[in-house]
Amino acid sequence: MDNMRLLIEVLADIFNLTKEIFGGSSRVWIFGSRVRKDIRGGDIDIYIETEDFTNILLKSVLTFL
Numbered sequence: 001m002d003n004m005r006l007l008i009e010v011l012a013d014i015f016n017l018t019k020e021i022f023g024g025s026s027r028v029w030i031f032g033s034r035v036r037k038d039i040r041g042g043d044i045d046i047y048i049e050t051e052d053f054t055n056i057l058l059k060s061v062l063t064f065l
Contacts, residue, residue, distance in 0.1 A: 026050040
C-alpha cells in the first residue's frame with residue numbers, strides 16, 4: 001500500500017462499498033497508474049471479484065424495476 005497514490009479514506013470507502021454491494025466475501029484489487037508513485041494523474045482502476053455475482057446482479061435489476 002505504500003506505493004498507492006490514494007488517501008487511506010478513499011481506500012476505506014472503496015473497500016466498504018464493495019463489501020456492502022457485493023458481499024463480505026468479495027475481493028478488491030486496485031491497479032494501474034494510481035498504484036505507482038512514478039506516474040502522475042490517472043483514474044482509479046478497480047477489479048472486484050465476488051463468489052455470487054449472478055444473485056447480486058439479479059437483486060440489482062429487481063431493485064431497479
